[in-house]
Amino acid sequence: MRPFLSSISVLGCTLALLAGLVHLNPFDPVCDAMDRLFGAPPKWTQVTNLYIDPRTQETTHGDDPVSSLSLLKEYWHEQRASQKLVFVGNSQMHAISLAAGEGTVSVPEKTYVDMVGDDLRRADPNELLYRLSSSDMSYPEVLWALNYMLDDPDLRPEAIVLQVNYQAFWTGGIRDSMLPMLRRPSFRARMEKFAPSGRADGPAYADALRRYDQANVTDSTNRSNESDSGLTSVFSLSITPGYAIETRVRQWLDRMSPNQRRAVLRESFENVLYRGRLYLLQLKPSTARSITGSRLLAARSAVDSIAALCVANNIRLALLNAPVNPNVSLYRTETDRKSYHDFVRGIAVNYRIPLFDFENSIGARLWGHLLNGPEPLHLGREAHQRMAKQVIASMESLEIGK
Numbered sequence: 001m002r003p004f005l006s007s008i009s010v011l012g013c014t015l016a017l018l019a020g021l022v023h024l025n026p027f028d029p030v031c032d033a034m035d036r037l038f039g040a041p042p043k044w045t046q047v048t049n050l051y052i053d054p055r056t057q058e059t060t061h062g063d064d065p066v067s068s069l070s071l072l073k074e075y076w077h078e079q080r081a082s083q084k085l086v087f088v089g090n091s092q093m094h095a096i097s098l099a100a101g102e103g104t105v106s107v108p109e110k111t112y113v114d115m116v117g118d119d120l121r122r123a124d125p126n127e128l129l130y131r132l133s134s135s136d137m138s139y140p141e142v143l144w145a146l147n148y149m150l151d152d153p154d155l156r157p158e159a160i161v162l163q164v165n166y167q168a169f170w171t172g173g174i175r176d177s178m179l180p181m182l183r184r185p186s187f188r189a190r191m192e193k194f195a196p197s198g199r200a201d202g203p204a205y206a207d208a209l210r211r212y213d214q215a216n217v218t219d220s221t222n223r224s225n226e227s228d229s230g231l232t233s234v235f236s237l238s239i240t241p242g243y244a245i246e247t248r249v250r251q252w253l254d255r256m257s258p259n260q261r262r263a264v265l266r267e268s269f270e271n272v273l274y275r276g277r278l279y280l281l282q283l284k285p286s287t288a289r290s291i292t293g294s295r296l297l298a299a300r301s302a303v304d305s306i307a308a309l310c311v312a313n314n315i316r317l318a319l320l321n322a323p324v325n326p327n328v329s330l331y332r333t334e335t336d337r338k339s340y341h342d343f344v345r346g347i348a349v350n351y352r353i354p355l356f357d358f359e360n361s362i363g364a365r366l367w368g369h370l371l372n373g374p375e376p377l378h379l380g381r382e383a384h385q386r387m388a389k390q391v392i393a394s395m396e397s398l399e400i401g402k
Contacts, residue, residue, distance in 0.1 A: 027268035031275055038279045040371040044104055047096035047381075051108040055130075056117050061094060062134025065145065066180050069155060072130060077154045082126040084156075086149070087113045088142050089163025092322055092377050093133035097368030099380030109381065115388035116395070130157070138171040139302035140204040144178055144191065146306060150313055151187045160315055161356075161391075162306060165322035166330050166340050167377070169291050169299040174208035182212045200294065200301035278371055288332040300343060307351040318354040319344060323362040323387065327374040356394045362386060 034040075052059055055075045058068040076084060087093060093113045098104075110118070117129035132145060142162065149155040182188045188209075195206035291299075310317040321344060324330060331337040348355040366383035368375045379387060 027272045031268065031271050034272075034275045034279055035371065038372045041369045045098040045102075045368055046378075047098060047104075047109055049104075049108050050094070050096065051110045051114055053114075056114070056128075057094070057131045058133065060177075061091070062137065062141075062175060063177050065132075065134075065178055069148065073152060073154045076128070079126075079128060082128045083124075083158050085120070085127065085129045085159045085161070086132055086157045087116070087129065087161045087163070087320075088132045088137075088145070089320070089322070090133060090137045090165070090168060090377070091135040092165075092379065093131055093163065095378040096381060096384060097370065097375045097378035099366050099368050099382065102368075102381050110384070112379070112384040112387035112391060115385065116391050119388070119392050120395075134175075136171050137168070138173060138204075139168065139299045139306065140172060140201050141174055141178060143194070143201070143302050143306050143309065144174055144181070144205070144208070146309060147190045147194075148181045148184075148187050150309070150315075151184065151190060157315060159317070160310060161318045161320050162303075163320045163322050164303065164344055165324070165359075165377075166291070166336075169296055169340070170289070172295050172298050173204050176211070179208060179212040179215070182209065194305070199305065200297040201299075201305060202301075204298060204302070275371065278373075288329045290332040290336050303343075303347060307347055307353065310353075311351055316353075317351070318356060319348055320391070321355065321357040321359050322377075323358045323379065323383070324360070325362075325367040325374050325376055326360070326364040327367070328376040330376065354394075356391065358387065358390055361390055 035043075054068060054071045058065055058072075060068050076082075094111055096109055096111060111131075113129070113131045113133075117131075120127040120129055134141070146160070149157065182191070191205050191209060195202050195209055307317060309315075331340070345355065347353070362379065362383045364374075366380045366386065368378065368380050370376065370378070
């Protein structure tokens with residue numbers, strides 16, 4: 001009797017603590033306290049009131065690109081005669097970090113890509129721009145998404161502007177949210193050709209294919225276990241006490257904490273870990289580093305693959321070397337800086353594509369701050385406006401609409 005009561009007590013305490021964790025979310029107050037202690041700027045400087053239009057933006061920022069591209073397919077199908085341009089890059093394209101002296105405004109704010117799209121449509125309503133951006137987007141992910149779009153006539157663009165920046169060469173692989181694209185057999189066949197290509201970025205696609213297949217096998221096994229085929233006459237999970245308890249607890253958790261709330265809680269916990277790394281370990285996103293080894297080779301190979309794919313499919317491509325805060329030194333050595341610039345220029349020359357170099361085009365006063373240091377990536381409001389003007393002035397190189 002005593003072990004039974006002890007088990008019930010442990011289960012009850014666990015459920016009570018879990019319920020408190022879900023409803024109280026102690027991680028946000030911890031983040032706020034750490035920000036105050038280390039002098040971070042107010043939260044409102046990271047703009048959340050942003051302009052949203054699924055016809056011109058991948059609004060999930062990489063969390064569910066299939067749903068976003070499905071909406072785009074419907075819209076572009078209706079606009080068959082239009083010229084389509086896609087800007088591809090990381091969160092610099094969809095985030096605003098207000099600089100000193102910039103206050104809040106009541107209307108939704110647009111980033112420079114939105115402003116460029118507005119300018120194109122004013123000049124010619126048949127010129128459509130789409131922003132395909134996600135936080136920490138890797139170049140293998142760009143190739144993955146581009147193949148998905150080329151695989152569907154309604155998603156095929158006439159031109160692409162690809163953001164390049166030194167930090168992105170540190171990122172690799174394909175995120176889980178992009179794996180559902182493999183449900184389309186013709187797209188899967190495309191990526192099965194890239195995976196064994198022998199190129200340095202090939203393992204990223206092979207790993208994504210493996211993970212997708214592994215997840216499907218797991219789901220299939222779980223469904224098989226739930227149906228308990230071939231064993232129902234002898235043993236059924238549904239009548240065991242453990243199964244019944246687990247089922248009831250899962251149902252209770254779904255009522256207590258919907259998926260959306262659990263996602264918020266997970267993000268809050270990750271924010272605590274991020275701040276610990278930033279404040280206590282002094283490991284900042286702006287810390288100068290040397291990018292070498294297989295990670296660098298895979299990223300460079302993916303950029304080269306993207307350029308080759310565009311040329312082979314008669315898609316106009318331009319490279320946009322992203323602006324960097326002058327107060328941030330991303331290159332650990334002069335060799336790092338030279339190697340990066342030589343590679344980017346080399347791609348532009350080899351494939352005869354335009355290169356828009358904006359790395360040093362935005363002054364330090366137009367950038368905000370990220371927690372306890374200068375913002376290394378996200379532009380302020382005036383910086384986005386200036387960036388839009390610079391990009392518009394360079395757009396003639398793409399000959400959109402001609």
